[in-house]
Amino acid sequence: MxxxxxxxxxxxxxxxxxxxxxxxxxxxxxxxxxxxxxxxxxxxxxxxxxxxxxxxxxxxxxxxxxxxxxxxxxxxxxxxxxxxxxxxxxxxxxxxxxxxxxxxxxxxxxxxxxxxxxxxxxxxxxxxxxxxxxxxxxxxxxxxxxxxxxxxxxxxxxxxxxxxxxxxxxxxxxxxxxxxxxxxxxxxxxxxxxxxxxxxxxxxxxxxxxxxxxxxxxxxxxxxxxxxxxxxxxxxxxxEQHISGIPAVYWQRFLKIFSEGASADSVEKKLKSVRSDAEKAGLSADRSEVFDSILEGLRELVAK
Structure with a gap:
């Protein structure tokens, strides 16, 4: 056909x-x-x-x-x-x-x-x-x-x-x-x-x-x-477009991790994996700081 x-x-x-x-x-x-x-x-x-x-x-x-x-x-x-x-x-x-x-x-x-x-x-x-x-x-x-x-x-x-x-x-x-x-x-x-x-x-x-x-x-x-x-x-x-300095794909992965109801330890591991992938993709130093602050905020969400 x-x-x-x-x-x-x-x-x-x-x-x-x-x-x-x-x-x-x-x-x-x-x-x-x-x-x-x-x-x-x-x-x-x-x-x-x-x-x-x-x-x-x-x-x-x-x-x-x-x-x-x-x-x-x-x-x-x-x-x-x-x-x-x-x-x-x-x-x-x-x-x-x-x-x-x-x-x-x-x-x-x-x-x-x-x-x-x-x-x-x-x-x-x-x-x-x-x-x-x-x-x-x-x-x-x-x-x-x-x-x-x-x-x-x-x-x-x-x-x-x-x-x-x-x-x-x-x-x-x-x-x-x-x-x-x-x-x-x-x-x-x-x-x-x-x-x-x-x-x-x-x-x-x-x-x-x-x-x-x-x-x-x-x-x-x-x-x-x-x-x-x-x-x-x-x-x-x-x-690949940036939202607040970070590619949308990583925001998407952030939110998906938390929506799945995983344990705090599991979330932490997945977050580190996302950050590692972002660095391999060329996340710049200044955006890396933004990334870290977002991770910290998300950790606080898990702790609540």
Whole structure:
């Protein structure tokens, strides 16, 4: 089976192609201009993982609000003033650039869509755990899968801040997911079969069955895009970014150690291992001092 390939979005002569390109630029500009009233305080460091789902949903809603606030970037000439990004539950894509204005042709009511996901960068698994099951057949060429990693500006408290997004063609992501399940996993028979959704048109309603499904999936892993290696390079690069002077991957390992409920002696050994790995990776002398102070603070947490 031939591996899928990207199409670079809609055709160059598509009448909304310029809008599409500007939306792409806006998505990448959004982290620097992201605003939210959310602020987290008084949460134990070991309970941070529990925030991923409820806070993630709130952040995704804030992303949509911010996209509309950045209209000057994607619609500088006011050509699309009757359109706005709207978030909807149980549909694909869950964010659509659409209008409800009268006298607009049916085929022009929705211009493009974004399947939007959030990812708490310090989550235990070290990769996004969302499931993306939409059939390639319901993805328009201009639709996108967008994942916004996020963290807190004070690491374990403060206001959410976005990091650079993962942006992919929605159709390619769906095709890649199916190819991974059928071919790259190395499974045979029913273990490698995908049942295609009956719906074949973009922008289905919530009452239509628009998701592909694995014929056999005891572990409920079908649709976990990160496991199919589509995001591997992006994730690895992101975890190397520094948060308060220390690469995110080590913060992630810190928090995972404490969340596992290990004994104080076991935690101490694991912390020393993390620090050793960080030094081998080239942690600078000044950052080493920061690292030590964090270790000391985490030790105090264990002692309580």
């Amino acid at each position: 031939t591996a899928p390939s990207r199409t670079n979005g809609p055709a160059a002569d598509w009448k909304h192609r310029e809008l599409y390109d500007r939306v792409l630029d806006t998505l990448h500009a959004l982290p620097a201009r992201f605003r939210t009233a959310l602020r987290i305080a008084g949460i134990s460091a070991t309970d941070l993982f529990t925030l991923n789902t409820p806070l993630g949903a709130a952040i995704e809603s804030s992303v949509v609000e911010n996209l509309n606030d950045l209209r000057e970037l994607w619609d500088p000439d006011g050509k699309y003033e009757i359109y706005s990004f709207v978030r909807q539950a149980q549909v694909f894509p869950d964010v659509r650039l659409q209008t409800s204005a009268p006298n607009v042709a049916e085929e022009e009511r929705i211009i493009m869509g974004i399947e939007l996901k959030g990812w708490f960068i310090l989550s235990k698994e070290g990769e996004p755990s969302f499931r993306y099951k939409a059939s390639p057949n319901v993805c328009a060429p201009q639709d996108l899968l967008v994942v916004f990693p996020w963290g807190l500006d004070e690491v374990i408290s403060g206001a959410p801040r976005l990091m650079r997004p993962f942006v992919e063609e929605a159709r390619f992501a769906a095709e890649h997911r199916n190819h991974y399940w059928k071919v790259l996993r190395g499974k045979q028979g029913d273990d490698a079969k995908v049942i295609s959704a009956a719906v074949k048109e973009p922008y289905p309603t919530k009452n239509q069955k628009f998701n592909d499904e694995a014929k056999k999936d005891k572990g409920n892993n079908f649709g976990r895009v990160a496991r199919g290696a589509l995001m591997t390079d992006f994730i690895n690069g992101l975890l």
